[in-house]
Amino acid sequence: MIRKSQEARGRSVNLSFQVSDRNDNIRDSLQSEVLLVCTSGVSSSAILYSNLHKQYPLITFSKSLSIDELNKILRIPNTAKLIITTSPLNTKNIDLPVVQVKAMMDSEDHVKVENQLRYYFPQLFINREKTLDNLISIIQRNAQIKNISNLRKDLDNYLYPTKDTVKRDKNKHNLMDLLNRSSIKIIDNLMNGTDLNPIIKELSEELEKKNIVTSGYCDDILSLIDKYGPYMLLSSDTFLAHAAPSKHTRKMEIEIGILKRPIKISVNNIEEKIKCVIVLVPGFHHEHDKALTQLINIITNRRLYDQILSETDTDKMYKLIKNSVQ
Structure with missing residues (x-):
């Protein structure tokens, strides 16, 4: 142990x-x-x-x-x-x-x-107001306060930040930095049955052609699935395939495959129908985190995401995604 x-x-x-x-x-x-x-x-x-x-x-x-x-x-x-x-x-x-x-x-x-x-x-x-009262009381015992109202406001913003007050990391890349028109594919998976691996291989091969990854990256992903099972769902119908950055990854990118026929997979003994498979090539310093958050925001906006999944034109899919992050 x-x-x-x-x-x-x-x-x-x-x-x-x-x-x-x-x-x-x-x-x-x-x-x-x-x-x-x-x-x-x-x-x-x-x-x-x-x-x-x-x-x-x-x-x-x-x-x-x-x-x-x-x-x-x-x-x-x-x-x-x-x-x-x-x-x-x-x-x-x-x-x-x-x-x-x-x-x-x-x-x-x-x-x-x-x-x-x-x-x-x-x-x-502890109760939010009580916490602020206690902190201000401690500060008052050790220092003179010129403006208690401003101090209380500053403490409140620090302890309970809103999304607007959280600083953005300038080193993080937008979703559109990792995605271009050629990154979205509609996959006719009639011959693949219910197997997820051929879809991941097909998308990984597209990344190889662009010199984003080597063939070893797909092997890394499949090894993780073999060891841990289908380890990453972004939603009940969307699977994110990825592995840690390594010698097999050269650039960051996202490749999206929209399936004509949903694939059934079992995750924690629950059957899920996958309509979209995404292959993420991450950054070594988590530069992809912001893009991943933006992608999640799209997927959780079910009205928008259902519209993307129902499209038959990849250019229109790309425009819907692009417009949503601007």
Whole structure:
């Protein structure tokens, strides 16, 4: 069993890769109170981070971690109190509480997460006004305050930020930086039956032709599916295929395949009908996170997304996507 010491508790966009990047991610995560994990450390845990660190700004969440990185972290003294994961973990080998959720958290997932956070961080769930009163009282005992109203407003914005007050990372790329007209395909999958793998291979081959990836990237994706099952749904009808950036990835891009015939797959013993398969080639420094968030916003706008899926012209699909992110 992995245990911790008592101390440990207390358009296309070019990429550049440094060997230390993943080690830096592990090093930075050693100081995190909550570890966010997915199979490859690329997408679903990044989605969790995007949502949770805004909702709970005083809790230190790790950036996206792969299962392999998690195993390394748990063998080093660290400050983690909780693990939130989108992938099944062998909890018998982990001496930390684990909460498994979907990347696109539903109401049940939110309740599970908040219950755990309330237990391990009770001080953060005190009444909002009472929290501000207590903080101002502490400051007044140690400093002179010229404008209590402004101080209260600044503290409120810091503790409970809105989407408008969260700073945008200039290094993140828009969805349209990773998507062009040729990136959308309508796939006649009559011969593929219910198999997801040939669809992923077909889309990966398109990326190979554009010199975005080598053939090894598709192999990486299929290995993850073989090991963890269909590991990433963006919605009940949309599958995101991806792996961690590696020597097989040269540029960031998204390739979209709209299926003429839905494919049935089983995810956690629930049958899903996949109408769209997306292959994401991620960035080494999570430059793709903003694009992924924009893509999710489109998919969760069911009126818009259903319109995209029902189109028979890829140019019109592209325009609908482009107009939605402008």
